[in-house]
Amino acid sequence: MPVQIKKGLSGSSLSLTPLIDxxxxxxxxxxxxxxFEEEERDMAVNLPKASAAEPTIFPGKEIFVTITPTGEYFLDGKQYSASSLENELxxxxxxxxxxQRVKIRADEESRTTHLVTVMNACNQANIRDYTIATE
Structure with missing residues (x-):
């Protein structure tokens, strides 16, 4: 007399719970x-417009230095003075x-001296590859 094996219902259905998790x-x-990637680009500054602006492609991490209309410097969401910005760079x-590459995001209402200060800080830190962001 042959032995009959009864299969349970759990073997025939597929559980989707781990897949959904x-x-x-x-x-x-x-x-x-x-x-986290977009946090640095979300600061509200009005960038000046350039007619020949092109997107740049570069392998590695790009650092954003943001200059507000009042002349405050921000790097990775933290505010820096001119000397501490140079040390950080x-x-x-x-x-x-x-x-190392730096993109300077200066508000169009900010003074040129603040932009030159950041460019000088990049030069003092031996960072020669820096650009100014435009729309």
Missing amino acids: VVFLLLIFFLVTTR KSLYENNPGK
């Missing part, structure tokens, strides 16, 4: 990482020598 974790991860250059 993984999808939600990936969604949260991408939302958080996108927010020097330490960033030492961590990535020869490959």
Whole structure:
């Protein structure tokens, strides 16, 4: 007499709970990482317009220095004075020598002296690859 094996219902159905958990974790991860990347670009400054502006492509991390209309300097969301900005740029250059790139985002209402101060700080830190952001 042959033995009959009864299969349970759990073997025939596929559980989607682990798949849904993984999808939600990936969604949260991408939302958080996108927010950190755009945080520096979200500061409200009016960039001057340039007719021949072109997007730049560069391998590596780009640092954004933002100049507000009142002449305050921001780097990675932190406010710096002119001398402390120069020291911070020097330490960033030492961590990535020869490959560090700075994009200066100066408000169109800010004074030129503030822009020249940031450019001078880049030169003092041996960062020669810096650009001024435009729309």
